[in-house]
Amino acid sequence: TDLKVTGIDFLKSQNSRLHHTDAYDIKNLVLRRGQAFQLQLSFSRELKPDDKLALRFCIGEKPMKSRGTMMSLKPRQEQDLSGWQISIVKNSGKECLLSVTSSPRALVGKYTLNVKTGTNIYKPENDAIYLLFNPWCEADVVFLADEAQRKEYVLNDTGYIYVGSAYNIYGRPWNFGQFEEFVLDACMYLLDKSKLKLSNRRDPVFVSRAMSALVNANDDSGVLMGNWSGNYSNGTSPMDWIGSVSILQKYYKTQKPVCYGQCWVFSGVLTTVMRCLGIPSRCVSNFNSAHDTEENLRVDIYLNEFGEKLNSMSFDSIWNFHVWNDAWMKRVDLPAGFDGWQAIDSTPQEQSQGIFQCGPCPVKAIREGDVYLPFDSKFVYAEVNADKVYWVVKKVNGKDKYIRINTETQGIGVNISTKAVGQDKREDITAQYKFPEGSEEERKAMQKASSFIRPSGMVPRAHFASTVPMGYMTSRPEVLQETVSKTGLQLEITSKEALYPGNPLELAITVKTSAPGSWTINLAGSCQLRSYTGKVEGNLGYVKETVQLEGKSEIQVPLKIATDAYMKTLASVEDEVLVHITAIADVQGTDDKLTKETTMSFEYPPITVQMPETAKLNKEFTCAFIFKNKLNVPLDNCKMLVEGLGIFKMAEFDEGDVKPGRIIKSEIICTPTRVGEKKIVAKLTSTQIKGISVEKAITVT
Numbered sequence: 001t002d003l004k005v006t007g008i009d010f011l012k013s014q015n016s017r018l019h020h021t022d023a024y025d026i027k028n029l030v031l032r033r034g035q036a037f038q039l040q041l042s043f044s045r046e047l048k049p050d051d052k053l054a055l056r057f058c059i060g061e062k063p064m065k066s067r068g069t070m071m072s073l074k075p076r077q078e079q080d081l082s083g084w085q086i087s088i089v090k091n092s093g094k095e096c097l098l099s100v101t102s103s104p105r106a107l108v109g110k111y112t113l114n115v116k117t118g119t120n121i122y123k124p125e126n127d128a129i130y131l132l133f134n135p136w137c138e139a140d141v142v143f144l145a146d147e148a149q150r151k152e153y154v155l156n157d158t159g160y161i162y163v164g165s166a167y168n169i170y171g172r173p174w175n176f177g178q179f180e181e182f183v184l185d186a187c188m189y190l191l192d193k194s195k196l197k198l199s200n201r202r203d204p205v206f207v208s209r210a211m212s213a214l215v216n217a218n219d220d221s222g223v224l225m226g227n228w229s230g231n232y233s234n235g236t237s238p239m240d241w242i243g244s245v246s247i248l249q250k251y252y253k254t255q256k257p258v259c260y261g262q263c264w265v266f267s268g269v270l271t272t273v274m275r276c277l278g279i280p281s282r283c284v285s286n287f288n289s290a291h292d293t294e295e296n297l298r299v300d301i302y303l304n305e306f307g308e309k310l311n312s313m314s315f316d317s318i319w320n321f322h323v324w325n326d327a328w329m330k331r332v333d334l335p336a337g338f339d340g341w342q343a344i345d346s347t348p349q350e351q352s353q354g355i356f357q358c359g360p361c362p363v364k365a366i367r368e369g370d371v372y373l374p375f376d377s378k379f380v381y382a383e384v385n386a387d388k389v390y391w392v393v394k395k396v397n398g399k400d401k402y403i404r405i406n407t408e409t410q411g412i413g414v415n416i417s418t419k420a421v422g423q424d425k426r427e428d429i430t431a432q433y434k435f436p437e438g439s440e441e442e443r444k445a446m447q448k449a450s451s452f453i454r455p456s457g458m459v460p461r462a463h464f465a466s467t468v469p470m471g472y473m474t475s476r477p478e479v480l481q482e483t484v485s486k487t488g489l490q491l492e493i494t495s496k497e498a499l500y501p502g503n504p505l506e507l508a509i510t511v512k513t514s515a516p517g518s519w520t521i522n523l524a525g526s527c528q529l530r531s532y533t534g535k536v537e538g539n540l541g542y543v544k545e546t547v548q549l550e551g552k553s554e555i556q557v558p559l560k561i562a563t564d565a566y567m568k569t570l571a572s573v574e575d576e577v578l579v580h581i582t583a584i585a586d587v588q589g590t591d592d593k594l595t596k597e598t599t600m601s602f603e604y605p606p607i608t609v610q611m612p613e614t615a616k617l618n619k620e621f622t623c624a625f626i627f628k629n630k631l632n633v634p635l636d637n638c639k640m641l642v643e644g645l646g647i648f649k650m651a652e653f654d655e656g657d658v659k660p661g662r663i664i665k666s667e668i669i670c671t672p673t674r675v676g677e678k679k680i681v682a683k684l685t686s687t688q689i690k691g692i693s694v695e696k697a698i699t700v701t
Contacts, residue, residue: 001044002044003043003044003045003048003051004043004117006122007041008042011037011038011040014038015038016030019035019134020136023157023179025180026184028126028129031129032137033102033132033137033140035102035137036099036100037099037100038097038099040095040096040097040098047091051118052117054116055086056073057071057111058071059111060109068107068199071084073085073086073100076088083103083104084101085100102131105139105140107199108131108132108202108207109188135328141203141204141329142279143330146421148421149280150280151422152419153280153281153282153328154280157175157645158176158681158695159174160426161267161268162285163285165287166321166415168601169415171424171426172264173693174244175245175645176244176268177272177645179276183252185252187273194207204327204329207279208342210357211277212345212357212358213356213357215269216261216346220355221256221257223258224251224257224260224265224266225257226266226348227260228531228535230574230575232260235260236259237574238264240639242682242683244271245645247265263322263324266346266347267323269346270346271283280327281326282419283325283419284326284418284429285321285416286322286384287416288321288413288414289318289320290316290382290383290386291316291318297453299412300315301318302402306526307524307583310393311536319534320533320599321532322383324358325343325344326342326343326344326363328340329342329360331360334374337364338365342360342361342363343359344359344360345358345376350379358375359375361373361374361375361376361380363432366381366384366433366434367432367434369381369446369447371448372452384433385434387407387408387409390404390405390595405584405593406593406594406595413430415428415430416433485592485594486590486591487519488512488514488552489513489521489585489592490513491585492509493508493509493510493597499579501688502563503632504561505540505560506560507581508557511523511554513549513552514552515552519548520548520587520588521547523557523584524542524543525543525544525557525584526541526582527540527541527579529570529577529579532575537569537573540579541561545557567633571688574690578599578602579600580597580599605692606627606692606694607626607682608625608627609682610626611624611698613699615672615701616700616701617672617673617674617700617701618672619672623667623668625640625666626665627692628661628662629662633688634660635687635689636657636688638654638657638664639685640653640664640666641684642680642683644678644681644698646673647670672698677697677699677700678699678700681695
C-alpha cells in the first residue's frame with residue numbers, strides 16, 4: 001500500500017525551549033537557524049527502507065530548489081546542497097522521529113512545510129514555521145559568544161532608553177515586547193514589504209539596513225511617522241508611548257504608519273524588530289549629538305548679543321541627545337576587523353542612497369576614522385565628532401556682522417549610553433565610539449576621517465552667508481585647536497536648587513579669571529526653553545553686565561526667572577522641554593572671548609507603585625499607582641499610562657486636573673500569564689509636564 005502521512009507533531013514545547021523561542025506569543029513553531037529541531041511524523045503504515053520520503057521547506061511566492069527557496073530533504077539520501085540536514089532519530093511502528101538542522105546561512109522568514117511520500121503530498125494545518133537568526137550558533141554571522149549578552153540583547157523584552165542632557169542623564173523605561181502577540185508577524189510583514197531579494201534575507205547587513213528604512217514612514221509607508229512640530233493632536237504624542245508593542249500591533253492591524261515618533265521611539269521600535277528577528281541589538285544614546293547637514297564636521301551656532309540662539313539662521317543643530325541602535329554581526333562584506341557592533345538609525349534625518357535609512361556602519365570604523373566604509377559612516381562620525389563654532393550676530397550700520405567667538409572641539413558626542421548587561425543601570429560606551437579626547441589615536445583618527453570628508457573654510461553658513469565680508473573667513477586647519485586664553489577666563493553655570501515647575505528658576509553665572517592683572521569683562525547670559533532637538537520654544541530672560549576682576553578671582557552673577565515667565569510656554573508645548581542657559585563673555589582690551597552653554601531638566605514628584613513582590617501564574621493581584629502633586633501649580637488633563645508585559649495590556653487612566661497637594665491613585669487588577677521576572681511600567685503625562693515615569697519588577701512563579 002501507498003505510504004501516507006497522517007499527522008505531524010511539531011514538538012513545539014521541546015523545540016522552542018531549545019531554540020530560546022518559547023516566549024513568542026504565537027501558535028506556530030519558531031526556530032533559529034543552524035540548530036537541530038525534531039519533528040514526529042505519523043504514517044499510515046511502518047516506514048520501510050525503500051519508501052520515498054521528502055520533507056519540503058518552502059519560502060517565498062514561487063519556491064524553487066535552484067533558487068534555494070525550496071529545501072527538499074530526504075532522510076535516507078545524499079546530503080542536501082542547501083546546507084540543511086535531516087536524519088531519522090527513531091523509527092518504530094507507524095511513528096518516525098526526525099531531526100532537521102537548517103543551514104546557519106538559511107534565509108530568515110516564514111516557511112511552509114509539506115511532506116511528500118511517493119506521489120502523496122501532506123500539508124499540515126498551521127504549516128507556517130518561522131526561522132530566525134541564531135546568536136547561539138557559532139556558524140551564524142550574528143553569533144554572540146557571551147550568554148549574559150545574549151540574554152540582554154536578544155531576549156530581554158524591557159529596558160531603558162537614556163535621555164535628558166549630557167550632565168543630567170536619566171533612563172526612560174521602555175517595553176520592547178518582541179515576544180508579544182502579532183509582533184513577530186509585523187516583522188515578517190516588514191520583511192516582505194522591504195522588497196529585499198529573498199537571497200538577501202539571510203544577511204543581517206541587508207536586513208538591518210532595510211529595517212532602518214521601514215521603521216520610519218518616509219518613502220515606504222513604514223511603521224512610524226516622525227513629528228517634531230510640537231502639535232500631535234491627530235495622533236499620539238511621542239512622549240506618550242511606553243513601549244513598542246502597541247505601535248507594532250497597530251501598524252500590523254492597519255498597515256498604515258502610526259503617528260507619532262521622535263528618535264527614542266524610532267530606536268525603541270527598531271530594537272524590538274531586531275531582537276524579534278534574532279539580531280542582537282541595543283539602544284544607543286548620544287549626548288550633544290551633531291546634526292550636521294553638510295558632512296563637514298562643523299556645526300555653526302548663531303547667537304544674538306544677549307546669548308540667545310537664533311533659530312531662523314541655524315542650518316545645523318545640536319540635539320541634547322539622539323538615540324540610534326547598535327546591531328551585532330560579522331561584516332563579511334568588509335575588510336577584516338570591522339565585525340561586532342554596527343550603528344543603525346531609523347530616525348529619518350538624511351537620505352542615504354535616496355531613502356531615509358542609515359547603517360549598518362561599523363562602530364570600529366567610527367572610532368578609527370575609516371569613514372569611507374559602508375554604510376553612512378561619515379554621517380555617524382559627524383554626529384559624535386563635529387566641532388562647535390559660535391558666532392555672535394550684531395547689527396553694524398544696519399548690516400549683520402558675524403563675530404566668531406570660539407570653537408569647542410570636545411563638547412559633541414559625550415556620555416554615549418546604553419543599558420548595562422543584566423543590570424538596570426547605564427553603561428557608558430563612549431570609548432567604543434571614540435578614542436579619549438586629546439589622545440594621539442584620536443588625532444590620527446580625526447586626520448584620517450578629515451581626509452575623506454570635505455574640508456570647509458571657516459565661513460558662517462547662514463541663509464545669507466554670501467553677504468559676509470571676506471575678513472571673517474579663515475580656513476580650517478586639519479584639526480581645530482581650542483584657543484589659548486590670556487586671562488584664564490572661565491564660565492560656570494549653576495542652579496541654586498533643583499528646578500521644579502511652578503517655582504522660580506534661580507540660576508547663576510560664575511565668571512573667573514586666573515592671570516595677574518585687572519580685567520573688565522562684558523557678560524551676557526540668557527535662558528531659553530528648548531526641545532531636545534535644540535529648537536527654541538521660548539526666551540525667558542537675560543542678564544547683561546560688565547564686571548571687574550583682579551588676578552585669580554571670581555564673581556557670581558544671578559539670573560532669576562519668575563514662574564510666570566515660563567509656565568505658559570511649558571503648558572503650550574506638547575514636548576518635554578529643557579532649560580537652556582548660554583553665557584558669552586569677552587575681556588575688554590584682549591582677544592579673550594568665551595561661550596558656555598548648559599542644559600538642565602526639570603525635576604518632578606515621583607509615581608509610587610504598590611504591589612506584591614511576587615505573584616503566582618494565572619492568579620490575580622492588585623497593582624496601584626499613586627502620585628502626589630507636590631508642585632505649586634495644578635497639573636491639567638493628567639493621564640496615567642501603564643503596561644506590564646506578560647501581566648496586563650497597556651491601559652490608560654484619565655485623572656483630570658490635579659491640584660497642588662492632591663493625591664491620585666490608579667488601580668489595576670492583573671493576572672500574570674508568564675513566569676519569570678516581569679516589569680510594570682507607568683507614565684504620567686499632563687498639559688504642564690510630560691516625563692514622569694517609573695518601573696517596578698515582580699517575580700512570577
